[in-house]
Amino acid sequence: METVYLLILCVYGTVWGSFLTVVGLRVPLNQPITVSRSACPNCHRILSAKELIPVFSFLHQKGKCRNCRQQISLIYPIIELVSAAAFCLIYVSSNNQLFQIINPGLLLTFGIIFSVSDLSYQILPDRIMRWFATTVFAAHLFNDMQDFLFYSASGITFFLLFYLFYRIFPDCIGGGDVKCYAVLGFLLGYQTCVLALLLACLLVFAVYLPLLLAKKITSQRVIPFAPFIFTGAFMAYFIGPAFYEWLNLLLYIT
Ligand SMILES: [Zn+2]
Numbered sequence: 001m002e003t004v005y006l007l008i009l010c011v012y013g014t015v016w017g018s019f020l021t022v023v024g025l026r027v028p029l030n031q032p033i034t035v036s037r038s039a040c041p042n043c044h045r046i047l048s049a050k051e052l053i054p055v056f057s058f059l060h061q062k063g064k065c066r067n068c069r070q071q072i073s074l075i076y077p078i079i080e081l082v083s084a085a086a087f088c089l090i091y092v093s094s095n096n097q098l099f100q101i102i103n104p105g106l107l108l109t110f111g112i113i114f115s116v117s118d119l120s121y122q123i124l125p126d127r128i129m130r131w132f133a134t135t136v137f138a139a140h141l142f143n144d145m146q147d148f149l150f151y152s153a154s155g156i157t158f159f160l161l162f163y164l165f166y167r168i169f170p171d172c173i174g175g176g177d178v179k180c181y182a183v184l185g186f187l188l189g190y191q192t193c194v195l196a197l198l199l200a201c202l203l204v205f206a207v208y209l210p211l212l213l214a215k216k217i218t219s220q221r222v223i224p225f226a227p228f229i230f231t232g233a234f235m236a237y238f239i240g241p242a243f244y245e246w247l248n249l250l251l252y253i254t
Helices: 002-029 056-060 075-094 098-121 126-142 148-168 175-188 190-213 226-253
Strands: none
Touching: 002 075, 002 098, 002 126, 056 075, 075 098, 075 226, 098 126, 098 175, 098 226, 126 175, 148 175, 148 190, 175 190, 175 226, 190 226
């Protein structure tokens, strides 16, 4: 029965990932999310229902538009599969408790929207940032405002630190990254958020350092940080408690 649940979750996960991709592509352009049907970005032909089935349509069409044969970006099926895997991970780790689903669910949802927007247009739209901050606030309300002051102070601290960094090194990060870490601090608390930041930096180095050394990119290249910020935050949410327990043990032994 558990396998059936997971399969159903995988299907929901791919559909959710596909929908969030549309949000991330349309909101920065001020286009409606639900009214108009998706079209091929090259020949502008409206896609049929069959072409909208996540992952399957990409495989069936061998990654090309059926009309103009333009290559479809691999990023779409990757996001849909990541969303499916994250759905299963969130469910398995939740122990069927709703409040355990909220925080990682928010990280997944806004992570995909911001990542798509950042990869496509190099912006983290303010409108989505307001939705993110509002839903995090609502999540704290749902959680009986437990430790609300702690989470608020974490968010403010991260905002101030990142704002200072942004003012000193305006070419290194964007204003959207400052707001993003402020909301993440408010959602996760400072300890988990510090780990999230560390993991995001490690991921950026792991991906871009080999490319830089191989001269595939130059140091002037603008890096879309959102995918790394949210992957780091998602990982930190799950491994944070075990990591700090291990760190405490290590400090205690030494
Ligand atoms: Zn086309």
